[in-house]
Amino acid sequence: MIDETGRTIATLIREHAFRRPDQPMVIDPVNRVSYGELDRTTRALAAGFAEAGIGPGVRVGLIMPNSARWVQIALALTRIGAVLVPFSTLLAARELRAQLEVSAVSHLITTEEFRGHRYLDDLAGTLGRDAITSGELIDPGLPALRHIWTVDDVLAAGRSPDTEKVVDALSDSVTPGDPMIIIFTSGSSGIPKGVIHSHGGALGAVAAGLAARCINSDTRLYLPMPFFWVGGFGAGILSALLAGATLVTEEIPRPETTLRLLERERVTLFRGWPDQAAALARHSGTVGADLSSLQVGSLDALLAPELRAERGARANLFGMTESFGPYCGYPADRDMPRAAWGSCGKPFDGMDVRIADPETGAPLPTGATGEIQLRGPHILLGICRRTREDVFTADGFYATGDLGHLDDGGFLFYHGRSDDMIKVSGATVYPSEVQSALKAVDGVDNAFVTHVDGEAGPRVAAAVVCRSSMTEDELRSAARNMLSSFKIPSVWLLLDSDDPIPRGGTGKVDARGLRELLTRAHTATGDRQPAAAGAPTRIGDR
Known part of the structure; x- marks a missing residue:
């Protein structure tokens, strides 16, 4: 690993091209790009961008x-100081136009079509495709946008x-x-925001968590x-x-192709959402891929079963877009101290974390639950x-809207979003606490x-993936042994798999969609209709 104190993309690319020119930097099912090739190709691409007037700050x-x-x-783009604005491939035309306007993008590079989305058609509107491909698109609704390329x-x-x-x-x-x-x-819980990060901030945030994620120069990483x-x-x-x-990497992860890709490239580290790994594990027996390199x-x-940790023993790396990913954690290959099980680990170097009263903003003492605020x-x-x-607050903290507490050892425990906090007859229920308790049920x-x-x-409402006989x-009986009575769900949705759980493009649970799903379950309980094929197996509300 190199010293990242220079903290720009260009210095990192050049250093690795010198040290490990033949090592692959990125592999997809069709292409393999070494660090040496990465330096050459990004330099050539950057020259084309510079000729088009793209440079620092564009x-x-x-x-x-x-x-x-x-x-x-x-x-x-980033090696010459341009500001990269990546857009989701899932955006509808209206959403894409809104984000283009908010971010004031002046140049747009897009694939023609992906999974049914035709982005050039979405942007053309009444102007027609000729206006876009001319490179001189002028749209009163997008005054900053001057050029579009495929x-x-x-x-x-x-x-x-x-x-x-x-x-x-x-x-x-x-x-x-x-x-x-x-x-x-x-x-997932509000309107998307365009969050701005610097070279030093983004690279520093990632560097602070590399050791916790067990990533080094020998790693072959799949996300x-x-x-x-x-x-x-x-x-x-x-x-x-x-x-x-x-x-x-790959364009569209599918269980069979992903498992074969992991096997072929001898991937050593699979990171991402736990649910994504669980979905692959369910298919691994059928596919028969060799994942012994993990x-x-x-x-x-x-x-392999002998390599797995006990539930809660490893840190749940925790972060957000505003912190450029995880801002706390613990080495992913070792157990935390027993008292810290179920936590997100400790804040990384360079991150100041405090817990504040959600209403007054006043700092709270160790052990108290409140809003997580970040500075650094x-x-x-x-x-x-x-x-x-x-x-930011007057003293430079970012109020995350997340709820948590710090224990005496400095470990951070997450309790959900402030807007998801549930008040039941005046008492506070944190969804994460109830989730952890239910996950512990055999x-x-x-x-x-x-x-x-x-x-x-x-x-309180819970969607639970459990064995069919449960x-x-x-x-409810198991929950009574772990939770106060007011924390026990009164609305239940029992599932054979987590496929019905609504998710966003990253795999993160869509909070609003989950509430809608459970509201429908709550409404349907009076009918007591049998579940349809592929639907939730039992629905109850007592």
């Missing part, structure tokens, strides 16, 4: 699925050798404090997360780039179209807890 949008080409285009156009564009000398000068002018990326939050979210770009691309590791530090579901060199620079006073594979509205106020009464 905001460039990117719409395309995970691939080695995504990595090359994104790093070519990915093929970018890759095929010629560039002058003399311009590559300009690339080197532009790269050398980039500083750690310069903005590097505007990345939109997933919006199913899309690169347009911080989980894919930070924990994937930048983690590999900082450590000199190899990143393995090492401790990977998600447990894909590891690795957090966001700001949010698009919001003032600094709107984003026969339960997973649990998702929120609230639904009832005539007497909010009611009943609602058995779950």
Whole structure:
């Protein structure tokens, strides 16, 4: 691993190209790009961008699925100081236009079509395709947007050798404090925000968590997360780039192809959402892929039984877009102290975490539950179209909206979102506490807890993935041994698998969709209709 104190993309690419030119940096099912090739191709691509007038501070949008080409285009832009604005491939036309407007993107690079989305058609509207491909699109609703290219156009564009000398000068002018990326939050519990991060902040945040994630230059890392979210770009691309590791990716993760890719590339580390690993594990027996190369530090579901940790023993790495991914954790290959089981680990170096009263903002003592607030060199620079006073407290903390507490050992325990906190007859219920208790019940594979509205106020509601013979009464009885009576769910949805659980593009549970799912279950309980094929197996509310 190299010293990241320079903290710009260009210095990292050049250093690795010198030290390990032949080592693959990124692999997809079609392409393999070494560190040496990464330096050459991103320099050439950057020359083409420079000829088009793209340089430091220019905001460039990117719409395309995970691939080695995504990595090359994104790093070519950021190495010359352009501000990368990756957009979700899942966006509808209205959502895409809204994010283009908020982020004030002036140049957009897009794939023509992906999974039924035709992005150029979405943007053309009444102007027609000719207006877009002319490179001179002027739309009153998107006044900043001046040029749109397809990915093929970018890759095929010629560039002058003399311009590559300009690339080197532009790269050398980039500083750690310069903005590097505007990345939109997933919006699982609200409207997505365009979060701005600097080179130094983003790279520093990723570097602070590398050891906890067990990533080094020998790592062959696979993440199913899309690169347009911080989980894919930070924990994937930048983690590999900082450590000199190899990143393995694919456009559309599917159990059979993903398992074969893990086997073929001898992937050593699988990170991501636990539910994604569990879904692969369910198919591994059928596919028969050899995953023996996976090492401790990977998600447990894909590891051999003897390598798995006890439930709660390993840290749940925790973070957000505003902190550029995890800001606390613990080495993923070892157990935490017993008193810290179920926690998110400790804040990483460079991150100041405090717990504050959600209503007054006053700091709370150790052990008290309140809003998690963050301060340090690795957090966001700001949010698009919001003032600094709107984003930070007077003393420079970012109020996350997450709830948690710090114990005497400095370990952070997460209790959910402040807007998901449930008040039952005046008492506070934290969904994460109820989820943890239900997951500890023998026969339960997973649990998702929120609230639904009832005539007497909010009611605790749980969707539980459990064995088919388990009943609602058995779950309620088990919960009584672990939870106060007011915390026990009164609305239950029993599932054979977690497939019906609504999720966003990253795999994160969609909080609003979960409430809607459980509200429907609550409404349906009076009918007592048998479950349809593939639907939840039992629905109850008593």
